[in-house]
Amino acid sequence: xDLKDLYRDVIVDHxxxxxxxxxxxPADAHADGFNPLCGDRLTVYVNxxxxxxxxxxxxxxxxxxxxxxxxxxxxxxxxxxxAEVRELFDEVHAVLTQHDANVDPSRLGKLAALSGVREFxxxxxxxxxxxxxxxxxxxxxxxxxxxx
Amino acid sequence: xxxxxxxxxxxxxxxxxxxxxxxxxxxxVNGKPLVYLDSAASSQRPRAxxxxxxxxxxxxxxxxxxxxxxxxxRATDAYEGARETVRGxxxxxxxxxxxxxxxxxEAINLxxxxxxxxxxxxxxxxxxxxxxxxxxIVPWQIVCGQTGAQLKVIPISQTGEVDFAAFERLIGPRTRxxxxxxxxxxxxxxxxxxxxxxxxxxxxxxxxxxGAQAVPHSIVDVQALDCDFYCFSAHKMVGxxxxxxxxxxxxxxEAMPPWQGGGDMILSVTFEKxxxxxxxWKFEAGTPxxxxxxxxxxxxxxxxxxxxxxxxxxEHELLEYATARLSAIPGLRIIGTSPHKAAVVSFTMAGIxxxxxxxxxxxxxxxxxxxxxxAMPVMxxxxxxxxxxxxxxxxxxxxxxxxxxxxLEHARKLLG
Ligand SMILES: Cc1ncc(COP(=O)(O)O)c(C=O)c1O
Numbered sequence: 001x002d003l004k005d006l007y008r009d010v011i012v013d014h015x016x017x018x019x020x021x022x023x024x025x026p027a028d029a030h031a032d033g034f035n036p037l038c039g040d041r042l043t044v045y046v047n048x049x050x051x052x053x054x055x056x057x058x059x060x061x062x063x064x065x066x067x068x069x070x071x072x073x074x075x076x077x078x079x080x081x082x083a084e085v086r087e088l089f090d091e092v093h094a095v096l097t098q099h100d101a102n103v104d105p106s107r108l109g110k111l112a113a114l115s116g117v118r119e120f121x122x123x124x125x126x127x128x129x130x131x132x133x134x135x136x137x138x139x140x141x142x143x144x145x146x147x148x
Numbered sequence: 149x150x151x152x153x154x155x156x157x158x159x160x161x162x163x164x165x166x167x168x169x170x171x172x173x174x175x176x177v178n179g180k181p182l183v184y185l186d187s188a189a190s191s192q193r194p195r196a197x198x199x200x201x202x203x204x205x206x207x208x209x210x211x212x213x214x215x216x217x218x219x220x221x222r223a224t225d226a227y228e229g230a231r232e233t234v235r236g237x238x239x240x241x242x243x244x245x246x247x248x249x250x251x252x253x254e255a256i257n258l259x260x261x262x263x264x265x266x267x268x269x270x271x272x273x274x275x276x277x278x279x280x281x282x283x284x285i286v287p288w289q290i291v292c293g294q295t296g297a298q299l300k301v302i303p304i305s306q307t308g309e310v311d312f313a314a315f316e317r318l319i320g321p322r323t324r325x326x327x328x329x330x331x332x333x334x335x336x337x338x339x340x341x342x343x344x345x346x347x348x349x350x351x352x353x354x355x356x357x358x359g360a361q362a363v364p365h366s367i368v369d370v371q372a373l374d375c376d377f378y379c380f381s382a383h384k385m386v387g388x389x390x391x392x393x394x395x396x397x398x399x400x401x402e403a404m405p406p407w408q409g410g411g412d413m414i415l416s417v418t419f420e421k422x423x424x425x426x427x428x429w430k431f432e433a434g435t436p437x438x439x440x441x442x443x444x445x446x447x448x449x450x451x452x453x454x455x456x457x458x459x460x461x462x463e464h465e466l467l468e469y470a471t472a473r474l475s476a477i478p479g480l481r482i483i484g485t486s487p488h489k490a491a492v493v494s495f496t497m498a499g500i501x502x503x504x505x506x507x508x509x510x511x512x513x514x515x516x517x518x519x520x521x522x523a524m525p526v527m528x529x530x531x532x533x534x535x536x537x538x539x540x541x542x543x544x545x546x547x548x549x550x551x552x553x554x555x556l557e558h559a560r561k562l563l564g
Contacts, residue, residue, distance in 0.1 A: 003511050007504075007562055015563070016499075038503040038519055039533035061533055063501035064563055120507060 005116035006123070007064065010072075015064035020057045020074035029140050033060075033133030035125055040066045044073075044133045051081045058130060065114075065123050070130035072111050082138055089131045096124050155469060155546040161462045166454070166543050169194040173543060180513030183548045188333050188361060188492055188539030189517050190383045193447070197387060200446035201439050212438055213412055213429070227438050230445035231428070237448045238378065239369040240395050244427035247401070248436055251392035252360040253283040255379035256327070258394055258431065259356055260287035262404045263377075264325055270296030273322045277302040277310045277339070278529060279332040282522040284358045288327065297324070304529065308335035308484040315344060319351060326355045330362035334523040334537070335484030336467075336492030338362075345374055354400065360384055364541070365463055365490050367456045370395050382440065387447035391440030394431070401427050408433040459542045466540045467491040470549045474538075477556055479564060483530050491540035494521070497556070500563045502536040508562060509536075512555040514548075 024030070024045035033042045040062030047055045056074040061067075077085050091108060094101035095115045105112045117127045167173050172192050175182040184192060204226060210219035212227045231243045240246055249255045264274065274288045278301050285299075292299050300323070302315045310328070319326065326348045331338050341357055348355050356377035362368055364385035370378050377400075381392035396404075406413055406424055410433035415423040424430045451459065470493050474480055479498030497505060506518035517537045520527045527534060538552055 003508060003562065006507065012563060036520075038501075039527065040503070041533065061501075063503035065504070067501075123503075123507060126503065 002116075002119075006120055008113045008116060010110055010113035011064060011068040011116075014068035014071040018058075018067050018071040020055075020071065022057055022059055024055060024057045027057075029137045031133050031136035033129045033136070035062070035066070035129050038063060038126065040126060040129055042066065042070055042130055042133050044070070044130060044137050046077075046134070046137050051083075053077050053080055053082075053085065056134070058133075062129070063123075063126050065117060065126040066129050069114060069127040072114070073130045073134060076109065076111055077134065085134070085138070089135065092131060093128060096127050161458060161542075163462070163543065163545055167545075169196065169450075170543055171195060171198070177513040177515070178511050183512075183514040183544075183551050185538040185540060185544065185548070185552060186515045186517050187364075187541035187544075188384070188537065190389070191364060191386050191541055192543065193386055193388070193443075194450050196450045197443050197446045201388060201443040204439050204442045209438070211435055223438055226442050227436070230441040233445035233448050234393055237368075237452070238363070238393075238395055239371050241371065242398060245395055245398050245401065247394040247396065247428045247431045248441055249379075249392050249394050249431075250390060250437075251381035251383070252281075252358060252379045253287075253381075255377075255392060255394035256283055256356070256358065257287045258407050259325075259377050259379075259396070260291040262407045262431075263354075263396075263400065264288075264291050264297075265294055266405065268292075268295035268297040268324060271322060272297040272324045273300050273320070274298070275300045275302065275315075275319055275323050275326045277315075277328055278304040279308060279310060279335055279337060279339075279523065279526055280327075280329055281333055281358065281360070282524070283360075284327055284329060285525070298322075301525075304337075304526075307486050308332065308337045308526075309486045310337070310339050310344075312340075312343060316347065319347065319353065321351075323348075323351070323353050326353055327358070328355070329358045329360075330368075331359075331365070331490045331492075332484070332523075332526075333361045333492070333539075334494055334521040334526045334535070335486070336489040336494065336539075337484060337486040338366075338488040338490055340488070341373065341375070349374060354397075361490060361492075364451075365456075366460050376400055382444035382447060385444075385447055386450060387444035388437075388440045391437045391444050393444075398427065401431070406430050406433070410434045412436070454542065462542050463491040463540055466544055466546070466549065467493070469546055470538060470540060470552070473549055473553045474556070477553065477560070479560070480556070483532065483535050492537060493539075494535040494537045496532050496535055497560065497564065500559055502534040504563055505536045505556070505559050508559040509552070509555045512551065512558065514552050514555045516552070 027045035028048045030045040042060035045057045058070045091103045208222040210223045212224040235243045354376040357375045359380040363380040376397045378395040383389040413433040483494040502518040
């Protein structure tokens with residue numbers, strides 16, 4: 001296990017300087033996510049233009065992996081349709097959990113930096129929390145989601 | 149890295165010899181020798197405990213209290229002999245006051261359901277403190293919900309001490325029970341329970357102590373404490389998981405209804421009427437954790453062989469050294485700074501989430517706990533989502549604290 005693989009420069013940068021950090025007000029939808037194991041708490045906000053995500057922001061506190069992952073997510077989903085976001089989530093999830101994930105890295109862009117997480121199974125939930133939370137927001141769920 | 153802070157010399161504590169008793173301390177983790185600093189969550193076991201359990205299964209196992217055959221006798225003798233060992237360890241008056249349970253959590257639930265529930269009326273109060281483990285919060289919330297009683301909480305200070313003046317204001321004519329941690333698992337605070345008990349006794353209010361963190365690290369004498377219930381878990385005191393103890397004052401236990409029904413807890417059963425067994429078996433329905441009791445007793449004998457005073461003294465040296473070294477790390481904040489502490493150092497680091505600290509330390513072979521330590525209200529009070537916690541035991545060394553510090557410096561370089 002190499003820490004450098006987990007805390008890649010992109011991750012460290014997005015943790016120190018999270019993008020799209022803050023509240024969207026008004027927001028078309030938002031949802032809260034909570035990881036009770038480590039106390040990560042996120043709120044993800046989205047504004048939609050029809051089927052497409054016009055803008056996504058997040059706020060909350062968490063470990064470097066969860067903050068960087070949320071920051072990367074808000075950049076990655078902008079302009080994508082709900083269907084495209086779901087596809088992207090499946091690919092990110094595959095990269096987070098499988099060694100032989102059949103995913104074209106070029107499709108992931110900066111999100112590929114999260115691939116080091118799969119060597120640290122205890123941290124997969126940190127990286128996926130924001131994605132579950134986004135899905136909940138898109139489903140207009142108001143109940144907090146948890147990773148448990 | 150140079151250690152500017154000198155290590156104290158523990159002349160008469162042969163930690164190297166002690167470490168040889170704990171096979172797991174030879175483990176390599178991520179290619180580095182294990183540094184186990186998570187004993188407050190669960191301690192490790194010496195060979196004496198592992199062998200006592202093996203030996204029981206290899207030579208003596210049968211069900212207890214149920215047969216005239218030799219193995220059943222041997223198993224019963226070992227199981228009941230263990231109860232006497234526990235009794236002596238905490239200086240209870242009688243083995244009738246020693247109830248085997250699954251652990252601290254079950255002990256507190258037993259008292260909540262069997263002692264408090266029949267007694268509580270709407271408007272009655274249970275008093276706890278703000279530094280309690282969830283195990284000493286949730287069972288009381290449940291019983292309050294069942295009875296209409298109220299849960300009152302004694303505040304803590306910024307150093308993590310229970311506010312005695314506030315306690316004196318909160319305890320009153322409606323208080324039916326005071327339930328306090330003896331030592332806080334999240335902060336390390338040693339609560340001066342004697343003062344609290346003395347005041348409660350003046351008002352004839354019974355006291356339960358959550359001793360999960362106290363029993364492994366200090367001498368506990370339930371008669372000297374004059375508490376009514378005392379709860380602890382074997383797995384935090386070098387014994388096996390799955391067993392612990394509820395000590396209860398005999399007169400209170402005698403008056404309490406059984407908690408669970410089944411075999412062993414009865415004297416006679418007909419469909420019309422069942423006569424319950426005597427103490428302590430009245431509270432031990434079903435086949436118990438026989439091997440657990442035997443392993444727990446072996447653990448107690450092991451601790452007694454070293455001596456609880458010597459353990460406490462050595463652990464205090466470790467605590468002072470760890471506190472000094474960690475305090476010197478820029479951006480590190482220790483949460484829980486009472487002058488009276490057990491060897492627990494909870495901390496945060498500026499700009500680095502505890503969860504990241506945990507991962508980075510683990511790659512260096514250093515095991516600490518990160519998270520809320522089953523004490524979310526404590527985290528809320530200190531306005532932190534979580535902490536990292538190094539908890540030290542008598543098998544830890546000063547060199548291991550140096551390894552912790554080096555790993556934290558590494559974390560700071562990586563993410564700080
Ligand atoms: C202070 C305190 N109380 C209660 C408990 C619960 O103990 P157990 O999980 O063994 O029942 C613990 C252990 O985590 C503790 O530290």
